[in-house]
Amino acid sequence: MNIYDIEVTTIDGRLQKMEEYRGRTLLVVNVASSCGFTPQYEGLQALYERYQGKGFTVLGFPCNQFGGQEPAVEAEISRFCSLTYNVTFPLFSKIKVNGDDSHPLFKLLKSAKKGLLGSEAIKWNFTKFLVGPDGTVLKRYAPTDTPQRIDTDLASLLPLPGGA
Numbered sequence: 001m002n003i004y005d006i007e008v009t010t011i012d013g014r015l016q017k018m019e020e021y022r023g024r025t026l027l028v029v030n031v032a033s034s035c036g037f038t039p040q041y042e043g044l045q046a047l048y049e050r051y052q053g054k055g056f057t058v059l060g061f062p063c064n065q066f067g068g069q070e071p072a073v074e075a076e077i078s079r080f081c082s083l084t085y086n087v088t089f090p091l092f093s094k095i096k097v098n099g100d101d102s103h104p105l106f107k108l109l110k111s112a113k114k115g116l117l118g119s120e121a122i123k124w125n126f127t128k129f130l131v132g133p134d135g136t137v138l139k140r141y142a143p144t145d146t147p148q149r150i151d152t153d154l155a156s157l158l159p160l161p162g163g164a
Helices: 040-054 075-084 104-112 147-157
Strands: 008-011 015-016 027-029 056-062 128-131 139-140
Touching: 027 040, 027 104, 027 147, 040 056, 040 075, 040 147, 056 075, 104 128, 104 139, 128 147, 139 147
Parallel strands: 027 056
Antiparallel strands: 008 015, 027 128, 128 139
8 A cells, every 4th residue: 555545534524535635745643632732833833834835735634542632523623723823724534543443544654653762653743744745755854853844845845946
């Protein structure tokens, strides 16, 4: 199975295949509304706005597995992200990223790029995976890796006209 065969559910309940993102560079993030890293939504949105015209998309997957930091239902999550951080990048329904019932997307991402000391497990919300336009998982970022730090990698992958 490759990333494009995987089915996901949008935050408004629509089923779609990851195939819709073929040819785009993706930053796949497990997110939460009540986390110390929640302010990263602002930086993720800034990355999305800066690079979306260059074939880049941020995909946010709410997760409640870490300290109960995403207890809200999808409509509340969507409203919070929109009103608090002006999020316009795609959000999806809540998922599990660890354990036997981990979502297939995160199973694939974790096996392709392991974390610290070779661990597949995601340690906290706002773990990020950079996926190339061909579906190859290029890099895994820790929750402490800010969107501004990821911008450096994106700038080399998706240069803006004039180098700005």
